[in-house]
Amino acid sequence: MLFKVFYQESLHQVPVRENTKTLFINGESERDVRKKIADRAYNIEYVKPVTGAYLEYEKQNEHFKVLEI
Template sequence: MIFKVYYQESASEVPVREMTKTLYVEGESKREVIRKISERNHNIQFVEEISGNYLNYEKQNEDFKVLEL
């Protein structure tokens, strides 16, 4: 499964929508994805599974790249 993770660069950073970044991670569950990226010291805002038409739409974005962790 592919998950879209919304995050701030630093865990100490105050969440501001305009500064929110995204990354895509493959994993079995939200918990596994959070565990995989926890060592990066990001302030994770939201993790959602993407599939079907939503995944196809995201793949059209030139910045779409699934992290290999």
């Protein structure tokens, strides 16, 4: 299943919406995704499954890229 992860690059800063970044990653569950990116020291705000029409919409974005871990 594909998940969209909303995160801040630093654990030591207060999350600010304008600085939120996203990445897409395949995983079995939200827990699996969090484990896969735990070594990156991101401040993870939210992990959301991406399916159906929402996935098709995201694929149209020029920055759509699935992180392979």
